[in-house]
Amino acid sequence: MDERSNIIFEDRFTVSDVDKDGKKFDRVSRIVATSRELNMHLTLDIASELYPVAEGEAFALAVVRSLTPDQDAKDAAADENGDGADDEGNRKVRRELWRAPDQGLANDYDYVMHGKIYKFDDSQKGDNMTTAYFSFGGLLMALRGSYRHLANVVVGENVYLLMRK
Structure with missing residues (x-):
């Protein structure tokens, strides 16, 4: 990580x-x-x-x-799994930040x-x-x-x- x-x-x-x-x-x-x-x-x-x-x-x-500073750690964990999923096995949904309600x-x-x-x-x-x-x-x-x-x-x-x- x-x-x-x-x-x-x-x-x-x-x-x-x-x-x-x-x-x-x-x-x-x-x-x-x-x-x-x-x-x-x-x-x-x-x-x-x-x-x-x-x-x-x-x-x-x-x-x-x-x-999104906290998102980087989550993305790195998902990438370590190799399947684009987080630690719980849920699929990540990546959105452009400018479309998100919270723009970090x-x-x-x-x-x-x-x-x-x-x-x-x-x-x-x-x-x-x-x-x-x-x-x-x-x-x-x-x-x-x-x-x-x-x-x-x-x-x-x-x-x-x-x-x-």
């Missing part, structure tokens, strides 16, 4: 710049933010019509593996995106900093900071980005 935590990264950020190089797309803004506690630097493309942010605003950001972690956040970790760059080992790159359907994110805060990042893994003000 997978013993990894569902949460890959979470912290609070303050926006320092919005579209500092000019607005390239009508409905997308690129924000630059710095975390309050972990000294992380974030560059994120965001759908500005859906979730507008302004310079100086603070928001919470989380990157998670699943929107998405209920607690204002803005949710699904994407993939596509690159992990630790080439600047001298300053003990690394950068993880994410793609959310063409909206990109770069998260830069200490390696120990990005230790749970696995290239190729599907993730959810969750934000709230």
Whole structure:
């Protein structure tokens, strides 16, 4: 069974710049933010019509593996049985989470995106900093900071980005 935590990264950020190089797309803004506690630097493309942010605003950001953290353990147990059934022998019924009445972690956040970790760059080992790159359907994110805060990042893994003000 997978013993990894569902949460890959979470912290609070303050926006320092919005579209500092000019607005390239009508409905997308690129924000630059710095975390309050972990000294992380974030560059994120965001759908500005859906979730507008302004310079100086603070928001919470989380990157998670699943929107249903307790479901992962049940799925792993069913997969160990090899038949798609849970421990009691009942067949699992998988539904898309956005159709379910309880949307898990998405209920607690204002803005949710699904994407993939596509690159992990630790080439600047001298300053003990690394950068993880994410793609959310063409909206990109770069998260830069200490390696120990990005230790749970696995290239190729599907993730959810969750934000709230």
